[in-house]
Amino acid sequence: MKQVVVIGGGIVGISCALSLLEDGHAVTVLDPGAVGEGASWASCGCIAAGEVVPLSQPGMLLKVPGWLLDPEAPLSLRPSSVLRLLPWFTQFTLNSTPFRMRAIADDLAKLTFRATDDLRAQLGRYEVRDMLVERPVLKMFDDDRDKATMGAAFDLAREMGCTIDEISGAEAHEMEPAIAPDFQHAAVLRDWSFVADPRRMVIDLHRAFVARGGVVKPVAGTGFTREDRRVTGVTCSDGGTVPADEVVLSAGTQSKTLARHLGIKLQLEGVIGYSTGLSDPGVDLKHTVFYAKGGFGITPYESELAIAGTIEFAGENAAPRWRRADVLVKRAHRVLPGLQVEGAQRRIGRRPFTPDTRPILGRSDKIANVTFATGHGQLGLTLGATTGRLVADMVAGRAPNMDLAAFGPDRF
Ligand SMILES: Cc1cc2nc3c(=O)[nH]c(=O)nc-3n(C[C@H](O)[C@H](O)[C@H](O)COP(=O)(O)OP(=O)(O)OC[C@H]3O[C@@H](n4cnc5c(N)ncnc54)[C@H](O)[C@@H]3O)c2cc1C
Structure with a gap:
């Protein structure tokens, strides 16, 4: 079991957090915002499997x-x-x-062709009813x-x-x-x-996460503590530090600023x-x-x-x-x-x-234990569940069931 800190609890972050919890990790989500009111609240609500x-x-x-x-x-x-x-x-x-x-x-x-199946399975597993x-x-x-x-x-x-x-x-x-x-x-x-309501979907997924032992802290991640090429903790807006064996960076548009603290330039x-x-x-x-x-x-x-x-x-x-x-x-x-x-x-x-419309999924050669899950553009709601599964695979060291080379954070 690892201590995993997920920075950002929008549709992408909470989906990663649930899949990681499912794998038996101790998971903490950091997010200072109101639950369900990330970018997906303003979305068209489409599961756009054909938006390629x-x-x-x-x-x-x-x-x-x-x-x-x-x-x-x-x-x-x-x-x-x-x-x-x-x-x-x-x-x-x-x-x-x-x-x-x-x-x-x-x-x-x-990615998109598996999205509807992944979402259907996620909603079923966490009993989010009448959603898709x-x-x-x-x-x-x-x-x-x-x-x-x-x-x-x-x-x-x-x-x-x-x-x-x-x-x-x-x-x-x-x-x-x-x-x-x-x-x-x-x-x-x-x-x-x-989906019937993207805001309710994120709120219901948060509820399922907390009911299964996940922790949500209403603070912003501000930076990282490090030992060489590993992050050891995430510093927070309340002045504290949450220790981490693994970090998932899923703070939507703010991921760019946080990545900069790791010496990684995201476009x-x-x-x-x-x-x-x-x-x-x-x-x-x-x-x-x-x-x-x-x-x-x-x-x-x-x-x-x-x-x-x-x-x-x-x-x-x-x-x-x-x-x-x-x-x-x-x-x-x-x-x-x-x-x-x-x-x-x-x-x-x-x-x-991102300028190539591909999300950013994967690890950087510059840092050993941070997984990037951001940059979903017009597809975040569609790809949340799929991203969660892929991120859990990467954190567990399992080979994801698709080649993610084109999505890596070092491509920019
Ligand atoms: C008009 C419009 C229409 C859209 N239509 C669709 C659609 O039909 N289908 C579709 O799939 N997608 C659609 N999208 C895109 C979709 O909404 C986004 O891709 C998706 O919401 C991104 O999810 P996310 O979790 O990465 O980011 P967000 O939903 O923005 O969540 C990021 C979270 O990170 C938190 N955060 C920020 N900084 C920090 C920090 N320092 N520490 C901790 N937490 C932090 C924020 O508070 C937020 O909760 C649309 C978007 C818009 C605007």
């Missing part, structure tokens, strides 16, 4: 001036962060060649031009084995009568599903997204619906309808630009004309994105 195409896509550089000029565009870049973002962005654009995109998609598919909603996701397109923007991404996803059925807007309207009848095209993403950017929860939306929806042109998804959670999305490059601690959340709600009327917006609750989430 990287965020970096050809022609992106040409679009940068537009992102700078229009703060309400689905993808935006705050001028104040351009210089700081340059190294990350350079790597990001280098990953948009067809060759690299295919390699990344192939690596991501190895195994219904495909719909994507709506205004017209031929709008649909054509997704053509290459759909081709690559299909090449990787994803199932995407193209249907007419009228057929989508039949599936979901609340959707406006005048969309020309839609796609049914068969490999996707969604990790907090890419902002927004979500608005509507407790009384006045429409009935059974599937998650994405509006391709708007850059957002609408998910029918168990107690609200959430409109979430957009991509904003703004820097780690940038203040929210709430008007971006409000614009999503306004544009959601294009999809759901009957939408009512009273009682809206807005949230911001910072997705921990």
Whole structure:
């Protein structure tokens, strides 16, 4: 049995903590935040097993001036962060060649294709009830031009084995009568599903962790005590130190700062997204619906309808630009004309994105007993359970059941 300290108790950290506890270790999670209110609270809630195409896509550089000029565009870049973002962005654009995109998609598919099974097993084991909603996701397109923007991404996803059925807007309207009848095209993403409430999911997993003897300390990890190439403890914001035989670094976007204390440079950017929860939306929806042109998804959670999305490059601690959340709600009327917006609750989430869209999973050659579990970008909710199993294997010294070479922390 080892003393394992997990830094960060979001969906990724708590999933690692549970798998480690299952292996018989004594596990302590450090997290100063409110349980369940990490980035996943602002997410679309999708278990996106078919989301294998990287965020970096050809022609992106040409679009940068537009992102700078229009703060309400689905993808935006705050001028104040351009210089700081340059190294990350350079790597990001280098990953948009067809060759690299295919390699990344192939690596991501190895993880995402097992995600639904892993999550189903995790939810069953810890009795998190009525959580996984195994219904495909719909994507709506205004017209031929709008649909054509997704053509290459759909081709690559299909090449990787994803199932995407193209249907007419009228057929989508039949599936979901609340959707406006005048969309020309839609796609049914068969490999996707969604969860009933990402916040409750994280809270229920925390409860299961504590009920089985796990310890949660409401403090931030601030640094490490070390002997040569080994960490011996994690220093905390309360001035204490938690001794550790093993450490898991899963602090979302903050993992970059902590890794720096270990002499490891992670390329990790907090890419902002927004979500608005509507407790009384006045429409009935059974599937998650994405509006391709708007850059957002609408998910029918168990107690609200959430409109979430957009991509904003703004820097780690940038203040929210709430008007971006409000614009999503306004544009959601294009999809759901009957939408009512009273009682809206807005949230911001910072997705921990690497420039190659691959998460950071594994150990560094520089330090013996720290396992990295971060950088999941738009896939953290999807890959939490899968990551937990892989991290437990690495801590136990078992060979993980897939090759993780492409995901290592030393690749940057
Ligand atoms: C708009 C939007 C839509 C999204 N849609 C989806 C989707 O449909 N499907 C999907 O799979 N993913 C989606 N995501 C991405 C997903 O939410 C993230 O990938 C995921 O939440 C990352 O999980 P995490 O545990 O790594 O980080 P987080 O959820 O951010 O958790 C990190 C935790 O670490 C804690 N922490 C920070 N610093 C420290 C420290 N020094 N010490 C201790 N603890 C610390 C924080 O308090 C936090 O609780 C979306 C995100 C957004 C914003």
